Ligand SMILES: Nc1ncnc2c1ncn2[C@@H]1O[C@H](COP(=O)(O)OP(=O)(O)O)[C@@H](O)[C@H]1O
């Protein structure tokens with residue numbers, strides 16, 4: 001699949017090359033969300049999932065930390081691709097249920 005957005009394309013390339021879930025051939029669901037915001041530098045990306053890490057004056061730093069914990073609890077993967085002053089792409093892969101209930 002071709003995407004005109006370079007950030008999304010790069011995120012998908014990394015997911016395709018390195019995702020354990022995609023390699024496992026288990027049925028999965030995947031979503032990506034890309035923004036054209038501030039992007040992040042290496043120091044922010046490194047701390048992104050650390051509980052209470054925030055760069056905002058009134059931030060709490062629980063958004064990404066808790067989202068990742070929930071995704072992990074469902075045996076999923078979280079992927080980030082970000083370029084400072086350009087934007088951020090987030091990818092989530094979750095295994096599908098093996099049985100329909
Ligand atoms: N889409 C994004 N673009 C730029 N920076 C982001 C983005 N999402 C998260 N961040 C950075 O990660 C930090 C932690 O995010 P989050 O866990 O949602 O907590 P909070 O929003 O309370 O700061 C933010 O303060 C911000 O620096």
Ligand SMILES: [Mg+2]
Pocket residue numbers: 063064
């Ligand atoms: Mg937030």
